[in-house]
Amino acid sequence: MEHTPSTHARHLAAIDAPSDPKPNADASTPQRGSLRTRGVGKTVPLPDAPLTILDGIDLDIAPGERVAIVGASGSGKTTLLSLLAGLDLPSRGEVWLDGTPIHAASEDARAAVRAEAVGFVFQNFQLMPAMSALDNVALPLELRGKSGSDAARDLLQRVGLGERLHHLPRQLSGGEQQRVAIARAFVARPCILFADEPTGNLDRRTGLAIEDLLFDMDAARAATVVIVTHDERLAARCDRQLRLDAGRLLP
Ligand SMILES: Nc1ncnc2c1ncn2[C@@H]1O[C@H](COP(=O)(O)OP(=O)(O)O)[C@@H](O)[C@H]1O
Ligand SMILES: [Mg+2]
Structure with missing residues (x-):
């Protein structure tokens, strides 16, 4: 029998997990923290003719990997992120989150998988306007029936907003709102973090600080990170870049 790396890994898995009756029974089953698509496409009906936004998307992102999705405006980046994160359904193909x-x-x-595993950072921050910074950050935990205020206070301290706990989003600058959003994204310890142009609405200097913060918050690389960005510098800080062109991934 030929010992490829994957059969070797299976043997190790069997040794590591003797109590599991079928350790890694299907070696092709994606792991926790990973992302996979096979033949994913998205087509939407328009008055004249259906519009294909994405087609033939095959990708694998490993647990802990940092991946940038780049491409021109309108190339399908946000649509792909929505499909990967389970916010939207593909018209065809498989998505494993x-x-x-x-x-x-x-x-x-x-929604259950998202709540369990996923954090989001959006270009427009998307904070709850009537809630304080503290309540915004605590929300993902509160929605799961946990008390979130201690963890939220800690995280707001870490993002440099320990003195702004009770401010409403409109009382904060764009950069500060994005800090709150980053704290909210990490509060429930997601294993996958999605960010859609997280620095797109910020001036250059603020954007750089937010970029540093995003990576610092996950210095231990506990999370898989997928960032849509126009910023070549931010893309270059990721392990890998996926380039979309008119709804298809470039090789
Ligand atoms: N629900 C929709 N209905 C019709 N067109 C859409 C819809 N969502 C996205 N599009 C179109 O699909 C293309 C890709 O959109 P998007 O994923 O937002 O691109 P990007 O994030 O790369 O700028 C754009 O031309 C956009 O107008
Ligand atoms: Mg977009």
């Missing part, structure tokens, strides 16, 4: 097939999952099932 954190080891779970979500292409056929109900909205509730996808």
